[in-house]
Amino acid sequence: MNEITIRQAQTEDILVVESILFDAVNWLNEIGQPLWGADEVSWDALSRNYKIENFYLAYSGGNPSGCMALVDHDPFFWPDVNKGESLFMHKLAVTKSARKSGVADALIEYFKKQGTERGIKTLRLDTHALRPKLRAFYERHGFVFVKIKIFAGDRHTAFYIHTLPDSVLAENKSSWNKMADSWFGVTALPTYGCLCPNEDELHLFPDLNGKKVLDIGCGSGHSLKWCGDHGSAELWGLDLSGRQLENAGKYLRDNNYKPKLFCSPMEQNPGLPQDYFDVVYSIYAIGWTMDLPGTFKLIASYLKSGGIFIFSWDHPFMHCVEAKDGQLMFSGSYYNAEPFSFQKGGNPVTLLNRRLSDYINALADAGFSVERVVEETDLAVLEREVEFSSDYYAPSKAKQFPLSLIVKAKKP
Ligand SMILES: C[S@@+](CC[C@H](N)C(=O)[O-])C[C@H]1O[C@@H](n2cnc3c(N)ncnc32)[C@H](O)[C@@H]1O
Structure with a gap:
């Protein structure tokens, strides 16, 4: 198995972030499980909510293979949580060629490490509530289900939290x-x-x-x-x-x-x-x-x-x-x-x-x-x-x- 390394994205990585997310969008569409629209993951759209340094890139065998965004405030999904109190993950994605190679696991472990290094007590994320495999993945990593909320009429969203013991x-x-x-x-x-x-x-x-x-x-x-x-x-x-x-x-x-x-x-x-x-x-x-x-x-x-x-x-x-x-x-x-x-x-x-x-x-x-x-x-x-x-x-x-x-x- 290829070695997986993870680093924070910089300005010159915008295209890399986009390419990973487009790859994931295409693959999910191919398997009939669409998650995001291509328009939602263009940098134009992403830059409304994220700075490039919010993104972390995973490389497997030297190739970009996954990404996630980490932010310390999420007033849309978690309005009751103050800025800096928790770390929130969004846009976790793995490319088609890197799937099942441990990239998603490595990104989740990196998310936990980031939280611990920043002295934060809880990690939070939201995911598609009607995707049992996706939810089982987070639960396997110790995320605890909190609630379901429906956005825009039919977006069933499940909320998860993980407490960082250290x-x-x-x-x-x-x-x-x-x-x-x-x-x-x-x-x-x-x-x-x-x-x-x-x-x-x-x-x-x-x-x-x-x-x-x-x-x-x-x-x-x-x-x-x-x-x-x-x-x-x-x-x-x-x-x-x-x-x-x-x-x-x-x-x-x-x-x-x-x-x-x-x-x-x-x-x-x-x-x-x-x-x-x-x-x-x-x-x-x-x-x-x-x-x-x-x-x-x-x-x-x-x-x-x-x-x-x-x-x-x-x-x-x-x-x-x-x-x-x-x-x-x-x-x-x-x-x-x-x-x-x-x-x-x-x-x-x-x-x-x-x-x-x-x-x-x-x-x-x-x-x-x-x-x-x-x-x-x-x-x-x-x-x-x-x-x-x-x-x-x-x-x-x-x-x-x-x-x-x-x-x-x-x-x-
Ligand atoms: C209310 S006191 C217990 C009184 C004690 N059992 C007695 O009979 O006198 C709670 C204790 O739990 C300890 N404590 C808190 N978190 C702990 C942890 N994760 N592991 C071990 N001890 C812990 C605290 O330091 C504190 O001394």
Whole structure:
């Protein structure tokens, strides 16, 4: 296979861009799948929306074989996204002679690399909604379907987004380092989450005597201490934030424990042993992962056969239900898979919204069997009179639906 190189286009490349796009237009017409009209890809038309340096050219065996345009603002297709917030791809094209030679894959990888180098967290694109092969191509490259919109009466357009994990993790890490000191023991066992039953009531953990445990997103180490106090023989923790781990290390050593702590994103294995742990758990940290299926697969690999995995996180309704004017209302879509950026303690962080099925299916794909799903509000809250409040974790909300989700699964 020929080597594929990609470079940014310059003024003298206008004809090259046109020739690649004309070639692709002709080929798509030939196979009865027209995408663009020839008039739409003349430089005359393109120059209304693009500068030549927005284009990137792929060469295969020294011949121009593909192109794409990358722009940092797309008010027509994505009017809600501010300039510079995302990177948008258009006019991805491959010549007839270069098809199926990896040129389109190379261009998509280059698109991701450009986004990461520019420190951008999301890549976006739109494509023909009624072309399943085209959509499958983007989905294979990790693009997540967002919505369909119909333009000009019959242009069914599918919108896709891809979150660049490195950019998000770098920002989240920096923010968690700044916040670490104010998150000392805030959510920790036996507490699972917000206004929900705790471990003393639920008894999801097995007897920890002599057991090896691993805390994913261990924060300040308070849950690990709880495990130590319940007899665990080995306390292991992993966290993205070095500052959290400094606090955890000191706190656990002050309490006469000798934890093994790893500074790493949970999306990667920093050297944790395989088939080793009796229990892996994560208290209000799992939702930070940029790669839920990959993280669950890693967790399954750390557990012994018969080992238990328990996690808690915001209930998926939390990202789309809002308390306003005395009522709870759907303020967003349950299906919205777009990354959600906000300020936490004055620091920028980004999370991915997920549905209940995303968690359960990712557990199944990692080989887990689900033993328990807890969607409960604390009895004391259910029984008492509460005032309506629009707070994120308001008791008035908790009376209507669980604010936290708790799941227990087993590695067969
Ligand atoms: C709410 S705290 C968890 C509290 C902790 N589990 C406890 O029991 O005390 C969330 C933690 O997740 C960590 N975190 C965020 N993103 C992460 C990632 N991608 N990988 C590993 N840890 C992450 C943060 O640094 C933070 O310490």
